[in-house]
Amino acid sequence: EAGVTQSPRYAVLQEGQAVSFWCDPISGHDTLYWYQQPRDQGPQLLVYFRDEAVIDNSQLPSDRFSAVRPKGTNSTLKIQSAKQGDTATYLCASSFDGRDTQYFGPGTRLLVL
């Protein structure tokens, strides 16, 4: 069974540029999560979905970040105008439901210059 896949694996931007990250969860998993992991820190939840509905986006900086999961399968996380402080690894995870084990993808490493 394929795991969670993410693309791209790496991104380098200048401040002010936009970037999108894409996630394909494990087939059959209805819950999808986006985490931000700054260097040498633990993952921090940004947003999560059950099917296409946002369940919690309280930690998502809504002025520059957006996330969608229009058909309840793949998801896109977008940063509209990146800042140096956004430099981090962005992890996607999925689970069979909100109470089940979360399986993580390899992440996208973002460097904002």
Add this chain to the structure above:
Amino acid sequence: GDSVIQMQGQVTLSENDFLFINCTYSTTGYPTLFWYVQYSGEGPQLLLQVTTANNKGSSRGFEATYDKGTTSFHLQKTSVQEIDSAVYYCAMRDRGYNQGKLIFGQGTKLSIKP
């Protein structure tokens, strides 16, 4: 608010040494507690899960115990090997309404000298 604290940022051991990593948590609910392991260039993967019902879990030679009295949980392994070199995170999931949310500690980087 809910939080998870790992005080040990880095641990360096020799092969066959005993490993003990401690984590404390703060919440008003009855959490399920986890240990995740993250190898270089990969996402975290679940190592162990402990609930308030069973107080213990074990996997791949690792054992986790949970102490409600001190709101702490520990990860231990009797004899570490070089392949155990990784970053270990404790995490907590609330059993209340927001059951999908995981809160991670800062991580403990384990380095094993051959």
